[in-house]
Amino acid sequence: MQNIMKRYIPAAVFIISVYGLTTSCGSKKIPEKSTQWTLTDSLLRTLAVDTATAMPLESEIYLTGKISENEDKTARIFPMVSGIVTDVKVHSGDFVKKGQVLAVIKSPEMAGFTADQRINSNDMAIAKRNMEVAESFYKSGLNSQKDYEEAKRNYDKAEAAYNKSSAVLAINGGGHQTNYAVKAPVPGFVISKKTAENMQWRPDNTDPIFTVADLNNVWAVINVFESDISSIREGDPVQMSTLSYPDKTFSGRIDKIYNVLDPETKVMKARVVVDNPGFLLKPEMFVRAQAKRHADSNQVSISSRGIIFDHDKYYVLVLTNAKPGVVIREIKVSKTVEGRAYVASGLQEGDRIIASRQVFIYNTLSDQQQ
Template identity: 45%
Template sequence: MNNQFLNTYLIIGMCACLTVCSSGCSRTSGRTNQKKEKFTVTSELLRELLVDTVKTASQSTLVNLSGKIQADESKMIKIFPLVSGIAGNVNIQQGDAVKKGQLLTTLKSPEMAGFAKDAMTSETELRNSRRALEVAEDLYKSGLASQKDLEAAKGEYQKAKAETQRSRVVMGINKGNSKLAYELRAPISGFVIEKNVTSNMQVRTDNGQNLFTVADLSTVWAILNIYESDVSKIKTGDAVSISTIAYPDRNFEGRIDKIYDILDQDNRVMRARVKIRNTDFALKPGMFANIKVTGHSVDHLPFVNSRCLVFDKDKNFVLVLDKKAHVRIQEVELARRMEDLVFISKGLNAGDRVIASRQVYLYQSLKN
């Protein structure tokens, strides 16, 4: 009897174990067969996102340079003294506006007295030689003088005439007043941008330094510093936009009209020149300038706005929207940055569409 009860209990226990195992296996199988849902970008979400189209850089690209404003050398005159002497009153200061012919200063010079003496002597000799020629012509007509005498009188007259012309030219160049003081006058209208003389200063012609520099500032030059890496991108005729610290909200337009094909060995820059109209004289020589040049690019790379990038694990990614409205992660390699633009060397082509908003959230969701 006891054996029967024991067998019955064993059978009941085995059935219970089988039931539990079956139930456990059934739950495990259900979890395995259940598929994990994959994140997808719905059409409703796409309508809320910004999408940029990848473009290709044209033959022009923006290059930022530094430079300096200086006077137009074709409209700038350095004034040197042609005589030595003592400077009179110098009332003109650097930065003053002057008119053509305006007196800048005078020089008390003994050389002017010598020029005046030569002029007076030549005038006297010219009058005497003219009278001698008239007498020789009358004597020749009456037969009292020979042809040789007449030719000699003509020669003396021509010599006196040439000397008078020379002395007049000298006096014209070395203009003086009634007191025989040498006058320095402005040769053009403009501004005095350099002054190297003071009242009662001794001036010598062998000094080699100009006393004044007068410049017409209605046009000025902007001298650009082109770094070696940008030399190939910039050509004569490129459009230029210039701003200064004094006028940060104002742009001055021009074009590069000359490139100095010499590289500065110390600064590793090449110079270029831009002529700028300056009718209101806002630009002053010596001002520093920020210059944007629409230069030429040697390559044609696709570019997008930098906001489209996702940086992860030292790599750059974008989210590409294909023709079927599917979004995928695309790794890209950057060629260079320029302000808010990034040029892509690998990973994108012109015409590709990339997500430009909430891209970090989408990247993490698609990645996981």
């Protein structure tokens, strides 16, 4: 029995020793390696980066106005003879072609123009025959050169008188005997008609007998109040809507600013040139206009795509030279216009802002800071 115990005691001691060694090793804490997220160069190359810039703060300004015909493409027609209107062939709103007869006026002046042309035509024919006879006599020695030259001068005078009377008749519409034809000098729509059959017309009438306008593009004359004069500039884009087409937007640009104030309404006029496909816009139509308001002071601006909204606050990720290479910056946004945010505080001109995958990076940095 003692021999058996002697034989197993060393084995037991060995097992206890091994167990003790194992236990002592397990109770020792192995230090963990700390890690911190950083923005690597390879990741940075895949990101979109915007730069904060200083630019004038822009907002919208709302104006009213009305549609007017384009004065550069409008013809106001004044007959140059007096008489009685015997026939009116068109009415307001009609489309007319160039040279189309709009009305006919019976005028004694036209009879005089026609008679003058006929008389001058006969005088020119007689003067021509006399010149030919004088030339024949001069060549045969029966007439002097002076007589021939005088006959030629008479013919030149008669020809000039005929050409003048023909030009006067043509300017006044040609016509036949006593009729004067009022014709459209340009194609377009009749937007004004100031005549009727049997009406007497005098050349000193202040209103045109017809007004014809090309309405392929029109003017929108908008009212600018005194407080908004400094906010608009020539070339500014303008968006307009009308009561007739509330769901349709018409675009144009401020073509001219009239630098005078109306003494009664205290408003300044600005002109917007608007393309008018389909002739939807009519003269005298009321319009609402929306333009950009310019400010004299600059403010830091960034693209709104890089802004993060979290817990009722705005944040951006600003690139830095120190690790982790990016920091979270809280900003105050004063206004957002057409994809650009104007920042009141939190950024400086030249700051570089991460504008893609910014939510993932923001969450990673936020978790790390907790």
